[in-house]
Amino acid sequence: MKINWFKYSSPQNFYPLAGRMVPWFAWLAALLTIAGLYVSFFLAPPADFQQKEAYRIIFVHVPAAWMSMVIYIVMAAWAGIGLALNARLSAMMAQALAPTGAMFTLLALVTGSLWGKPTWGTWWVWDARLTSELILLFLYLGFIALQAAIDDPRRADRAGALLALVGAVNVPIIYFSVKWWNTLHQGSSISMGAAPKMVVTMLTGMLLMALAFWMYAIAVALMRARCIILERERNSEWVKELVGAEICGSQTKTGVNA
Amino acid sequence: MQWQNWSAFFYMGGYGLYVWGSFGLTAICMVWEVVALRNRNQQALRLLRLLTQK
16 A cells, blocks of 8 residues: 655645544543553652652653653754745644744743752752753744744745754753753763663653653644644635535534534 | 552642642643644634635
């Protein structure tokens, strides 16, 4: 069986496909969250020797921080593809990911702050890890603001793509900051090629929460992509037909409200 | 079962505010984002209906 992937590179064909995919990812996100929370609060070890129960913030802080970096890389990749191939759906995907990435960055910073206060005794320090993560938030906000400031959407796509690609240099800096500089922030909990330095239940909880956040991010990005498609393609024939069919016939058949 | 009762669970060894603050804020942000996107979708469709009916 051969699937024509290029078929889905047009917003017209992608719109209904995304609509069908959203519920699947949403359900996966919900189930994984329930499992992740159960492991985090009932199976993970009672209290860390040094950090007591405050260590449980790890189950939301680390996945959020991972997502902030992963989403940025995916966003920059989509933006780059959009720039190189002049593909508008790729640019729309980048645009759809930015607010979710910014949200996860903010959550990583805030939960880190809530963790820092009881364990370090301070809400914030200007160390390399925290500062580079804050810069990531500014990059997301800059990308969103730049796109919003340019009226012509295709020009906005190109300008945003350049910003996203140049800003991608910050992601390895965040990742390696705990190795390159002497930071107050602890080193990575999990590293490729080395045995994890934590209890298996703790690791499971963290990975389940991270997977849940992945599924959530995909569902939400697809939802936002659908909104962006409707807004940007509103003068095209297929959108008019889509809405026209919905007015004449039943709403459920066209899946417009899905 | 590692919690004696529900109040011990919410107390979190004295770190309840920090732990529940972190999880609560995350939950609020996620729910808010989904609600906001549903509204945005409805708004876009409403505008499109107005445009097509003219």
